[in-house]
Amino acid sequence: MNSYxxxxxxxxxxxxxxxxxxxxHGFSKPWPSLACVLGYGISFYFLSLTLKTLPxxxxxxxxxxxxxxLTAAIGYVVFxxxxxxxxxxxxxxxVxxxxxxxxxSGAGSH
Structure with a gap:
């Protein structure tokens, strides 16, 4: 799969x-807390795959x-x-x- x-x-x-x-709310709600932990795990996993080919x-x-x-946009719209x-x-x-x-930049080409 493409690194991007x-x-x-x-x-x-x-x-x-x-x-x-x-x-x-400070890990006081279980479902959002679980989503947080899973989301960061997914994020770091795919970032690690990205780093195999991108600087x-x-x-x-x-x-x-x-x-x-994107987080600022979600903060505005959702929160x-x-x-x-x-x-x-x-x-x-x-941006x-x-x-x-x-x-x-040519630094991002692999």
Whole structure:
């Protein structure tokens, strides 16, 4: 399977786990707590497969950057968290950084 497919699965696992972590209320709710642990396990498993072919710096930058953006979006939509102008600017810079790595850096090619 393509390393970018593994990376997407790792990102989705991390975002789901982080969202479940919020919903677990400090691990006091069992189902979100279980989802959190499973999600992080899935995330790290697929990230480890990604790292077989992609450089760690590139894979981690994409994993973290996309994870931040998706988690912020879920926080806004699901948990009603507000994003001010500074937060949106910061998220835009993260997106710009991930796009710069993908479009212009040769470091990510394998």
């Amino acid at each position: 497919v593994y990376l997407i699965l790792a990102i989705l696992g991390e975002v789901g786990a982080t969202s479940a972590l919020k919903a677990s 760690i710096g590139i894979a981690y930058a994409i994993w973290a950057g996309v994870g931040i953006v 009603g968290q507000k994003l001010d102008v500074a937060a949106m600017l910061g998220i835009a810079l993260i 710009a950084g991930v796009l710069t790595i993908q479009l212009f």
